[in-house]
Amino acid sequence: MKNLENKKSPLMNPYLAGVFLGLTLLAxxxxxxxxxxxxxxxxxxxxxxxxxxxxxxxxxxxxFGRWGENPLRYYLVFMLAGVFAGGLFSAISKGRVLIKIEKxxxxxxxxxVALSFIGGIIVGFASRLAGGCTSGQxxxxxxxxxxxxxxxxxxxxxxxxxxxWFLRRQWND
Amino acid sequence: MINSFYIQxxxxxxxxxALSIIIGFFFGLVLEKAGFGSSxxxxxxxxxxxxxxxxxxxxxxxxxxxxxxYLSGFGFVDMGxxxxxxxxxxxxxxxxxxxxxxxxxxxxxPGTAAVGLASGSIDALIFLIGAIVGSIIYSETFAFIKPIxxxxxxxxxxxxxxTGMSRTSFSFIFTLIAIACFWFxxxxxxxxxxxxxxxxxxxxxxxxxxLFVAAAGLFAFNGSDAxxxxxxxxxxxxxxxxxxxxxxxxxxxxxxxxxxxxLIKGQKNLLVIDIRPESEYSNFHIRGALNISMSNLPExxxxxxxxxDVVIYSNGMTHPAQARxxxxxxxxxxxxxxxxGLAGFKEQCLKPVSLRTEPVSDKKAMxxxxxxxxxxxx
Numbered sequence: 199m200k201n202l203e204n205k206k207s208p209l210m211n212p213y214l215a216g217v218f219l220g221l222t223l224l225a226x227x228x229x230x231x232x233x234x235x236x237x238x239x240x241x242x243x244x245x246x247x248x249x250x251x252x253x254x255x256x257x258x259x260x261x262f263g264r265w266g267e268n269p270l271r272y273y274l275v276f277m278l279a280g281v282f283a284g285g286l287f288s289a290i291s292k293g294r295v296l297i298k299i300e301k302x303x304x305x306x307x308x309x310x311v312a313l314s315f316i317g318g319i320i321v322g323f324a325s326r327l328a329g330g331c332t333s334g335q336x337x338x339x340x341x342x343x344x345x346x347x348x349x350x351x352x353x354x355x356x357x358x359x360x361x362x363w364f365l366r367r368q369w370n371d
Numbered sequence: 372m373i374n375s376f377y378i379q380x381x382x383x384x385x386x387x388x389a390l391s392i393i394i395g396f397f398f399g400l401v402l403e404k405a406g407f408g409s410s411x412x413x414x415x416x417x418x419x420x421x422x423x424x425x426x427x428x429x430x431x432x433x434x435x436x437x438x439x440x441y442l443s444g445f446g447f448v449d450m451g452x453x454x455x456x457x458x459x460x461x462x463x464x465x466x467x468x469x470x471x472x473x474x475x476x477x478x479x480x481p482g483t484a485a486v487g488l489a490s491g492s493i494d495a496l497i498f499l500i501g502a503i504v505g506s507i508i509y510s511e512t513f514a515f516i517k518p519i520x521x522x523x524x525x526x527x528x529x530x531x532x533x534t535g536m537s538r539t540s541f542s543f544i545f546t547l548i549a550i551a552c553f554w555f556x557x558x559x560x561x562x563x564x565x566x567x568x569x570x571x572x573x574x575x576x577x578x579x580x581x582l583f584v585a586a587a588g589l590f591a592f593n594g595s596d597a598x599x600x601x602x603x604x605x606x607x608x609x610x611x612x613x614x615x616x617x618x619x620x621x622x623x624x625x626x627x628x629x630x631x632x633x634l635i636k637g638q639k640n641l642l643v644i645d646i647r648p649e650s651e652y653s654n655f656h657i658r659g660a661l662n663i664s665m666s667n668l669p670e671x672x673x674x675x676x677x678x679x680d681v682v683i684y685s686n687g688m689t690h691p692a693q694a695r696x697x698x699x700x701x702x703x704x705x706x707x708x709x710x711x712g713l714a715g716f717k718e719q720c721l722k723p724v725s726l727r728t729e730p731v732s733d734k735k736a737m738x739x740x741x742x743x744x745x746x747x748x749x
Contacts (some may be wrong), residue, residue: 280395318501
């Protein structure tokens with residue numbers, strides 16, 4: 199899989215990719231007045247869906263309730279759509295679109311699906327608690343040198359490395 | 372000076388959405404080109420297999436940090452133009468640790484999963500559904516979580532203030548750390564997967580050198596910074612008599628009308644600070660004002676000491692006056708309080724002509740309408 203990818207279209211130099219990402223972030227700060235973000239858009243979609251199912255309940259909810267009648271009218275929802283579009287454009291142009299479940303050869307699909315889902319729940323929850331994810335807090339807040347954002351970034355790696363050993367099986371070949 | 376959508380209050384309008392899509396597009400484009408549409412590659416960093424995440428992320432942080440330093444040095448932007456995220460230590464430490472577990476478990480984070488989905492990864496789709504569920508669970512359990520979510524709230528806090536360094540000095544050291552990390556990452560890849568591609572050739576050497584020069588170049592702007600600080604320190608503490616004189620002459624006040632005009636004209640180097648509780652601030656605040664609690668003022672204002680104008684307001688004048696006194700004793704000579712506070716601002720600038728009992732001249736009526744339009748539209 200990996201070899202195939204490398205042969206077909208080599209990835210961009212990571213440092214140059216970082217420079218472009220940094221310039222995109224800078225443009226976001228200068229023109230939009232806020233950094234990049236992704237989890238905010240996901241949470242808004244969650245609020246929208248829950249409101250659709252239980253409108254009265256969400257209106258009274260202390261957290262989702264403050265996002266008003268239409269939680270999707272929020273800039274990060276549109277940024278998330280843009281991320282998807284940009285990813286799709288690049289993946290198609292480089293011939294990297296392939297329906298797949300990525301995992302180690304020895305890992306079962308069920309294990310990988312379960313870990314993706316539980317990991318998603320954990321990440322969705324933790325992003326709300328920290329007020330952002332790797333994009334909104336670690337990357338954007340880190341570039342602004344906010345104390346909390348940089349500590350969040352360090353803690354992601356502490357948490358990740360602490361759990362990595364227990365979760366290694368899904369990537370084993 | 373570039374007025375951001377945030378300061379104009381138009382982030383959540385059609386034009387804000389359009390700009391967000393464009394910025395998001397480039398964000399997604401770069402993530403995909405860097406190879407972040409693959410969960411295996413993302414998880415690789417936690418097994419010291421693939422250090423791409425570290426290289427891309429740290430480069431981006433440093434480039435944006437230095438870039439912002441240059442843009443503010445040239446006067447194109449300032450912090451007042453940007454939404455400043457609060458530091459909440461408890462929430463961000465616990466949130467970070469938990470996030471890290473979820474990251475290595477799934478191999479995704481929210482932004483990269485959107486790109487993964489675009490690349491056809493079913494595990495990215497499952498992750499995103501999980502993240503939506505996780506957000507809903509957070510909202511449902513918010514009553515229990517709230518104490519943690521607010522635990523260690525310090526308002527806006529900059530890491531360089533904690534270390535007692537200037538922004539420039541910290542950015543410089545930060546860049547050196549990044550360069551060291553890049554070489555470490557290449558070394559790890561060489562040891563673990565016999566890669567370390569950038570250890571060979573001249574690229575990483577040239578790149579490291581360029582970052583170093585860019586970070587060092589920021590000190591060119593810092594000259595004026597340093598002078599202000601030195602001047603501030605060499606001033607003898609202002610005597611109580613001098614303080615009373617300033618207060619008596621009303622030199623430390625700014626009228627609501629003056630402030631309104633300055634804000635509409637987009638005056639440079641003007642920082643308006645709302646020291647009321649967050650709930651009141653989110654209900655209504657003067658457009659462009661930042662919400663900083665009184666206890667956080669000294670730390671927050673340090674970079675603005677005797678640079679530009681700082682206007683502090685609350686509902687009335689007691690708290691701002693107390694804050695002004697403390698700051699004056701620290702030789703802040705650029706702190707003003709809003710006459711009659713927010714109540715006065717609403718009365719003088721925002722009360723519609725039709726509700727006023729006093730006669731209003733045509734010119735004043737035009738002003739009032741302009742102020743109402745500027746400060747009351749979202």
